[in-house]
Amino acid sequence: MELFKRDGTLYTGTVNTDDKGRMTYIAVIHCDRCHVINGQRLWIMGMNNGQPYSHTGFDCWTCGNTGIRGEREERLYTAEKLAKVNKAAATRAARKAEADRAALERAEAARLEKHAAFRAENAEFLRKLESLDGDFWVAFRDDFLRRAVAPSVRQIGLVEGEIAKRAANAVSAFVGNAGDKVTLTVTVERIITLPDNGFGVSYINLLRDSAGNLLVYRGLSDIGQKGETVTLKATIKEHQIRDGVKQTIIQRPRVLEVA
Numbered sequence: 001m002e003l004f005k006r007d008g009t010l011y012t013g014t015v016n017t018d019d020k021g022r023m024t025y026i027a028v029i030h031c032d033r034c035h036v037i038n039g040q041r042l043w044i045m046g047m048n049n050g051q052p053y054s055h056t057g058f059d060c061w062t063c064g065n066t067g068i069r070g071e072r073e074e075r076l077y078t079a080e081k082l083a084k085v086n087k088a089a090a091t092r093a094a095r096k097a098e099a100d101r102a103a104l105e106r107a108e109a110a111r112l113e114k115h116a117a118f119r120a121e122n123a124e125f126l127r128k129l130e131s132l133d134g135d136f137w138v139a140f141r142d143d144f145l146r147r148a149v150a151p152s153v154r155q156i157g158l159v160e161g162e163i164a165k166r167a168a169n170a171v172s173a174f175v176g177n178a179g180d181k182v183t184l185t186v187t188v189e190r191i192i193t194l195p196d197n198g199f200g201v202s203y204i205n206l207l208r209d210s211a212g213n214l215l216v217y218r219g220l221s222d223i224g225q226k227g228e229t230v231t232l233k234a235t236i237k238e239h240q241i242r243d244g245v246k247q248t249i250i251q252r253p254r255v256l257e258v259a
């Protein structure tokens with residue numbers, strides 16, 4: 001009768017019987033601490049210039065340079081029994097694969113459901129976010145969807161502010177003509193501080209009148225703080241279109257009144 005190891009290889013050595021009456025053989029456990037190098041078994045720390053090296057000597061303390069760490073009693077199988085064992089193992093593996101696949105499918109469905117719920121809960125914010133083009137806003141949107149955390153007050157403010165600014169810029173028209181001396185009521189929208197390049201700091205003041213027109217003053221005169229509405233006298237210097245937005249450059253502003 002031919003006998004086989006669990007991996008299907010034919011066994012021809014001594015056959016034992018275990019305490020349950022099953023056929024077994026003694027399998028050796030190979031040492032995994034030492035290596036055969038140039039026909040010699042060595043325990044090594046590593047290789048250096050193709051030479052093995054060790055600080056404590058080349059004898060393997062695990063196996064005493066025998067290459068065998070121990071032995072273990074293993075089952076032997078007839079061809080018929082092995083086929084049954086393999087079939088049972090294949091069935092188990094197939095069941096596990098199916099269970100894993102189903103679990104993965106459920107997890108994916110739950111993830112999609114959660115994502116859809118997040119989108120629905122934040123539909124209004126997302127709609128606003130999707131109306132904004134440009135790399136910054138695309139990255140903002142991707143990050144928001146990836147994190148799936150309700151928008152913070154700061155995030156909402158940022159988006160609302162950008163939408164309001166774009167809407168205002170879209171209606172911005174030129175004010176007056178170059179050389180005109182005008183009296184304007186404007187709100188300070190933003191103050192950009194320019195770096196001091198040896199001539200002192202300078203400021204760019206972005207101003208908005210009640211019709212939504214963007215006015216710009218570059219210089220040192222203090223027009224007011226961000227958010228303040230002031231009435232001032234100034235001279236129209238020139239008209240410019242920047243990033244598609246019509247803007248009126250003013251100079252020599254003199255504040256008459258702070259609202």
Ligand SMILES: [Zn+2]
Pocket residue numbers: 031032033034060061062063064065066067068
């Ligand atoms: Zn060894």
